[in-house]
Amino acid sequence: MFDQYRDPLLRYSVSFGVPVPDGEEIVQEVFLSLFRHLQLGRSRQNLRGWIFRVAHNLTLKQRYANKRLPAATQEDADIAAQRTDPRPNPEDACSDAQRQQRLLAVVRALPDVDQSCLRMRAEGLHYREIAGALGISLGSVSMSIARSLGKLIRADQG
Amino acid sequence: MQDHEQHVSDEELLLAADGETKVLAQRVQAHLEACARCRTRAAEMESILIDLAQTERSSLDAELPPVAGARAMLRVRMAELSIDRPGFFSWGRISGGLLPGVLGAATLAAVIVLVGVMVVRHFTATGASLLLSPDYGVLPNHMFTPGAARQASLAEVCTLSHEEVVTKVSPIERQKVFAEYGIPSAQSDRYEVDYLITPGLGGDDDIRNLWPEPYNAEMWNAHRKDVLEERLHEMVCSHHLDLSVAQEAIATNWIAAYEKYVPATPPQDRDAKLTFQRRS
Numbered sequence: 001m002f003d004q005y006r007d008p009l010l011r012y013s014v015s016f017g018v019p020v021p022d023g024e025e026i027v028q029e030v031f032l033s034l035f036r037h038l039q040l041g042r043s044r045q046n047l048r049g050w051i052f053r054v055a056h057n058l059t060l061k062q063r064y065a066n067k068r069l070p071a072a073t074q075e076d077a078d079i080a081a082q083r084t085d086p087r088p089n090p091e092d093a094c095s096d097a098q099r100q101q102r103l104l105a106v107v108r109a110l111p112d113v114d115q116s117c118l119r120m121r122a123e124g125l126h127y128r129e130i131a132g133a134l135g136i137s138l139g140s141v142s143m144s145i146a147r148s149l150g151k152l153i154r155a156d157q158g
Numbered sequence: 159m160q161d162h163e164q165h166v167s168d169e170e171l172l173l174a175a176d177g178e179t180k181v182l183a184q185r186v187q188a189h190l191e192a193c194a195r196c197r198t199r200a201a202e203m204e205s206i207l208i209d210l211a212q213t214e215r216s217s218l219d220a221e222l223p224p225v226a227g228a229r230a231m232l233r234v235r236m237a238e239l240s241i242d243r244p245g246f247f248s249w250g251r252i253s254g255g256l257l258p259g260v261l262g263a264a265t266l267a268a269v270i271v272l273v274g275v276m277v278v279r280h281f282t283a284t285g286a287s288l289l290l291s292p293d294y295g296v297l298p299n300h301m302f303t304p305g306a307a308r309q310a311s312l313a314e315v316c317t318l319s320h321e322e323v324v325t326k327v328s329p330i331e332r333q334k335v336f337a338e339y340g341i342p343s344a345q346s347d348r349y350e351v352d353y354l355i356t357p358g359l360g361g362d363d364d365i366r367n368l369w370p371e372p373y374n375a376e377m378w379n380a381h382r383k384d385v386l387e388e389r390l391h392e393m394v395c396s397h398h399l400d401l402s403v404a405q406e407a408i409a410t411n412w413i414a415a416y417e418k419y420v421p422a423t424p425p426q427d428r429d430a431k432l433t434f435q436r437r438s
Contacts, residue, residue: 002232006225011218020221028232035236039334041306041366100213107210122211127176138178139169146168149203156206 002031005051008123012052013059015119016112018066026058049129052120056133060112099156106155110148117144165193171200236330296378297413298369302338303354305409306367310360316395327351327368335368348373350380354412355405356387359394378413386416393419 006027013023033054038044107115113134120130127141134141166174166186173179174186190197327335332351333343341349349370355361371380390408393399399419407415 002229003225006228007219007222010222011214014218014221015214020223024223024228027228028235031232032235032239035239039365041364044308099209100217103206103210103213104217118207118210119214122207122214127173127178138173142169142172146172146203149172149206150168152206152210153202156209 001034001047005048009051009055012055012119012123013062016059016063016115018059018062022062022066023059026055026062029058030054046129046132048125049132052123052125052129053133053135056116102155103152106152107148110151114144114148117141118148121145165189165196168199168203171196171203175200175204233330237333296372296375297411298354298371299339302366303369304366305354305405306362306364307355307360307405308362310401312394312401315358315360315391315401331365331368334365335370338365339370341370346370352380352383355409356391358387358391359404359408360401361405378416382416383412386412386420389420390415 009027009030010020010023013026014020018026030051034047034051037050107118110118113136116134117130120133121127125133127138127145131138131141166189170182170186174183177183190200332346335351336343336346336349349372351368352371353361354367354369357363361367371383373380386408390399390404394401394404407418
C-alpha cells in the first residue's frame with residue numbers, strides 16, 4: 001500500500017507548495033497513523049479516502065506552519081515556484097510547456113477546496129472517496145470539479 | 159431554453175462517468191448516444207483532466223526521491239511504534255503514569271494474578287484442560303485473537319483460490335503477534351503465526367485474526383486445523399453450512415468445531431487430501 005500511494009500522496013502535498021522533505025514527513029505520518037488506526041481495529045472502509053484525508057489535513061497544517069516562518073516562507077515559495085512553475089526560457093519555450101504552465105496557473109488560482117478536489121481526482125480517487133476525505137457532500141465535489149474543469153477548458157481554449 | 163433543459167449537466171456527466179448511481183448512468187448514457195454536444199463536453203472534461211494529471215506528474219515526479227529509502231524509514235518507525243506501544247502490562251505506564259511506587263508494584267502483582275486466573279479460566283472453559291496438556295497453546299487467547307472476517311460473499315469464498323485471498327504475514331506482523339502473546343523472540347521459531355478464521359473462509363488479514371500456533375502440539379496441530387478448514391469450506395460451498403456460522407465456529411473454538419463438523423476418520427487419510435496450503 002505504501003508503494004502504491006506514496007507518490008500520489010507526496011505529489012498531493014508538494015502541489016500545495018509544501019517542500020519535498022516536509023511532504024515526505026507528511027507521508028510517513030500518514031502511514032504511521034494508518035498503522036495505529038489498523039492496530040486499534042478501526043474501520044477499513046474507504047482507506048484510500050482515509051489516507052488522503054490525513055495527508056490533506058497535515059499538508060494544510062504544514063503549509064500554515066511554513067507561512068508563519070517569514071524567512072523560510074519566501075525561500076520555500078521560490079522553491080515551490082521553481083518546482084511547480086518551471087517557466088521555460090523564451091528560446092526553449094514550446095507550446096506544450098506553455099499550455100502546461102497555463103493549466104497549472106489556473107489550478108493554483110482556484111480556492112483550496114477546488115484544488116483538493118481536482119488533485120485527488122487527478123490521482124484517481126472516486127467522487128465518494130474525495131467527499132469522505134474532505135468532509136463535504138458528493139454534490140459539492142461534483143460541482144467543484146465541474147466548475148474547475150470549466151475554467152481549465154476556457155483557459156485552454158482562450 | 160427548452161433545448162438546454164434537455165441536456166445533462168456537467169455534474170451529472172462527471173458523476174455518471176464515475177459510476178454514481180445506475181439510474182443516472184443509464185440516463186446519461188442514453189442521452190450521450192443521442193447528443194453530440196454533450197458527448198463533446200464530456201470528452202473535453204475527460205481530456206483536460208487527463209492533461210492536468212499528466213502535467214502535475216511531469217512537473218513534480220522528477221522532484222520525488224526514490225521510494226525505497228522512504229519505505230525503509232517507515233518500516234523502522236513502525237517497528238519502533240510497536241515496541242513503544244503501551245500495552246496491558248506496561249510497567250512504565252503503571253509506575254510512571256498512574257500508580258507510582260509501592261502501589262504500582264501491588265497493582266502490577268494483582269494484574270498478573272488476575273490475568274493468570276483469566277488465562278486458566280479461558281483454557282479450562284474449553285473443556286479440554288489444555289493448560290497442562292501437550293497441546294497447550296493450540297487455542298488462541300480470545301483477548302488478543304477474537305477472529306476477524308472481511309466482507310466476503312459466498313461466491314468470492316467459493317471461487318477464489320487460497321493464493322488469491324491470502325497474503326504472507328510480514329515479519330513486523332509476526333513480531334506484533336509474538337509481543338502480544340509475550341513470546342520471547344528466541345522461541346518464535348517454535349510457532350507458526352496462523353489465521354484463526356482462514357482467508358479461504360473470509361478471514362481477514364488483521365492482527366485480531368492472527369495467533370501463534372505451536373508446531374509441536376501432538377493432537378491439535380496445524381494439520382488438524384487444515385482438515386477442519388477444508389471441511390468447513392466444503393460445507394459452506396455446498397450450501398450445507400452458512401458462511402457466518404462456519405466463521406463463528408472456527409473463531410470460537412476450532413477444536414470443538416472440528417469435533418462437531420469433521421467426521422471421525424483417521425487424520426492421516428484427510429491430511430492426504432488437503433488442498434488448502436498454510437502460510438507462515
